[in-house]
Amino acid sequence: MTRGNPFRPSSSRRTLRAPRIGDRIFFVLTLIGALGVVAVLIAVVAALFHGAQPALQQYGFSPVFGRIWNPSDYVYGFVPFILGTLVTSTIALLISVPLSLGAAIFLTQHAPLWLREPVAQVIQLLAAIPSVVYGLWGLIIITPLMAADVNPALASYLGWTGLFGGPTNYGENLLTASIVLSIMTVPTITAFSRDAMEAVPRSQKEAAISLGATHWEVTRRSIVPYARSGIVAGIVLGLGRALGETMAVTMTIGNRNAIPTSLLSPAQSIPSLIATDYFEAITPNEIPALFEMALILLLITLAVNIGARAILARLALGSGVGAE
Amino acid sequence: MSARTRHATRRKLFSHAMTVLTGLAVVIVMIPLFWIIYECVLLGGSHLTLGYFTQGTPPPCSPIECKAGGGLQLMQGTFIVVGLASLYAVPVGIAGAIFAVEYGGQRAWARAFSFAADVLSGVPSIVVGMFIYVVIFYYDPQIVFSVTSGSLALGAIMLPIVMRATEEALRTVPHSVREAALALGMSRWKISLRIVLLSALPGVLTGVLLAVSRAVGEAAPLLLLDNTNLGFTGTNNPADTMALSIYLFAASPYKNWANLAWETALVLLIFVLVLSLTSRLLLNRWSRKWKA
């Protein structure tokens, strides 16, 4: 006769071998907890689908290509907001990736040992600052600065790129929101890059050194390539965060529901639209349209997150609790 | 100097330059942190008195009078909403983590639960708000705008944070401890709770503190579910919180409300930074104890 896992009573034995009552209850309670997390995740997707139903039925996915958002005329185009979301996130990464990577390189390769942990912790404090506080600071402190000094400077020196056209007196614009967003992604990218680079085996570094490479060359040719996957995962997670960021963006992006013509013009992202428009919505299909956009955003964010986590799972680098 | 030495020197100089640049990156990255703290202290601290902690939200400035008021109602609201959220998230998160680690161990399906938690933590917070909105709307449309809804949304945000932190903490407990307890004839659930969870408690606490820190600063879901200026009048009604009020008052034309926004930001910032630092210190001290 075979006896195996004590929690699965064997069928062939005639006497009772049931696990104790306390263990049974415990098993069920903890199982409910674990399933709860999965249930919430599924429920979120389901709820968005449900809310978007009317819009999906009537318009399908065509609003994704619509360029005008005018609910009072029943015109629902998502392009301005998809653009707003993507542009702010992209520029935010363009700014934060070199800086975060540079900081991580300094912390792991150059900084004296006693400096590493404290400085790293200080950088992580950026992650603790609430989004609304970033928004408040961005709105009250940064936007006047942008309108008064930065925008005109950009327009005159970099106007030839075509990105900085139009009026420069809007402090709340695509660029400001991107800058604030970039600061918010720094702790995530720094943390994951640090972890990845610290995990590079000494032998790799020593091989490069023994070939006569300078400090920088060792970093660039040996360490960073080896740590590539972890760094990329961190960047992708930072992107996921940026895509879904609401408060800081809402307070700095300008809240204009039209396609921005330059980086200096006010715009609107999907989360900021939902934040400002949810209770202003008047026409019947407006809220379902918001849900549809939220659904698209959610699916993109989920894809991004799952992709990054899959990379990390393969590396078994862990999730870096606190770097979220 | 031969060409080769010149080339080598150039490479060395370049390497030094990159060292300086990366050091500069560290400095640049820290500037916003100190700038934000500075502005909060400057604009929030200059008007901050003990009155902040004892008085409620003032009426908007009128030409006749402009009361400074305080954040008492806001702190109350935050406390209640986040408190309720913790009541939902902490037991469920800990239970789920125990299930994944104690019953699943290294098996694939145990890691699937961690994966789900990680994915859940990446969901935008405003989407969580919309989700709760739909759910509550079908349950009881009257309480869609309420402390209850708000706390459910924050609970959903806190849940994966608590679960993952607990899981990491439980996994640090060496297997030999479980074996020793099993060999003494202890029942499985007693081992999980009284021995394993207890020894992992600092890690779990850290997770809870981090989750609370996150929830206290969240405003997006509350915009949809708990949007108000009023103080707490019962869980079926909405109540203003600190984070939400910062958004509502940030661009206010009323001087006293605008000041309140900065004062609240300062108090919130101090609270959150202290919480963050303590939890990390706790974690460092605890993980060092286990390595001993």
Place this chain on the structure above:
Amino acid sequence: MEGVNSVLGESPTKMDVQNLSAYYGQSRAIQEINLAFPEKKVTAIIGPSGCGKSTLIRCLNRMHETGYRARVEGSVLLDGEDLYELDATLVRRRVGMVFQKPNPFATMSIYNNVSAALRFNGRPSREECDAVVLRSLRQAALWDEVKDRIDEPATSLSGGQQQRLCIARALAANPEVILMDEPCSALDPIATAKIEELIGQLKNDYTVIIVTHNMQQAARVADFTSFLYLGKLVEFGPTEQLFERPKEHLTEAYITGRFG
């Protein structure tokens, strides 16, 4: 294999292993073992690495089956009752175990470690706890060394002391049989000698089954010895007889050091 009872002579059997096989997934670690452990004697299980000694002993307190994809076939009788028919948790209170690497509960004091079984399986009074802790630490020959620091963390003890603490902890649960899985392999010679002396005293009150890779240790402490090879029981008998006049060629080869 000849009848085990004839070998045991007068000693009654405490634990009777019948046709025991144990698996990890598909691979079989021990195969149809038939073995009787005499009461209040020390029985050693020896054999080369990988012969299944640890697996066998872990089947005796039903620890083996808690492993990943682990299975057991056959029966183990304790005073005539098949352990595999009973509640596993209760079995483990009657059959205690000491592990290879000392594993005291790191977050508990010495006192709390020893009284752990008592506290977690019931609601003892302070006096009951004190009495049990005193008795167990005395039995484990540790009392004199720790009586002045009984509330200090268990991790403040040396390796040898921690292992005696684990023995005290196991004794406090009042088992009938004590299993020891290479208890001295992580300890220095002096600590080892202390524990071997302890084993000699324990057999007055308990049945002791000890796995060891050290033949000299088996010769020193055990009344009876069983020799395992590649998952099968090769020979069993009084220690003196097994070492001086082994019946099987394989046994003789192992003892004279020709392999393992």
